[in-house]
Amino acid sequence: MLDVKKNGTVGRGAEGAVGERSSAAGRAARRPGSPDPELVERPRRRRFTAEYKLRILSEADSCTEPGEVGALLRREGLYSSHLSVWRKQRDEGALAALSRSRGRRKPHPLQAENEALRRRAERAEADLDKARKVIEVQGNVSALLGELLEPRGAKPDESSES
Numbered sequence: 001m002l003d004v005k006k007n008g009t010v011g012r013g014a015e016g017a018v019g020e021r022s023s024a025a026g027r028a029a030r031r032p033g034s035p036d037p038e039l040v041e042r043p044r045r046r047r048f049t050a051e052y053k054l055r056i057l058s059e060a061d062s063c064t065e066p067g068e069v070g071a072l073l074r075r076e077g078l079y080s081s082h083l084s085v086w087r088k089q090r091d092e093g094a095l096a097a098l099s100r101s102r103g104r105r106k107p108h109p110l111q112a113e114n115e116a117l118r119r120r121a122e123r124a125e126a127d128l129d130k131a132r133k134v135i136e137v138q139g140n141v142s143a144l145l146g147e148l149l150e151p152r153g154a155k156p157d158e159s160s161e162s
Helices: 023-029 050-062 068-076 080-092 094-098 109-149 156-161
Strands: none
Touching: 050 068, 050 080, 068 080, 080 094
């Protein structure tokens, strides 16, 4: 029979507190393999290729009977504003420009190789500068050690004369 819950609701699948689900409601709502209704994917903007636009425009222009254009739009999931914007683009020659790929153009392979070689040469020059500085420091240390280790009191000229 029907149960009366503490919060005053009646029924088998009645919910308790806000956001709380009973076990029966959870099982009925989700089937195996169905997406989680709690998570909503972000809608993605549709993009139409120039070939598609031209094909739809030619189909729309070939429609002669009343209602054919509407049927075409329903079948393709389009709006009449799409046709008017695409017709303007076609008349302005913008569809030819739309057929190119978007984004940056890929650099010429020789230019990319040239950049890689330039960076490599800069790194080699930096390493060479470091090596020169290390050699200079080593020379200075060697000279200082030579002066420190040289006996100052005894000179070779004085020891032979005495």
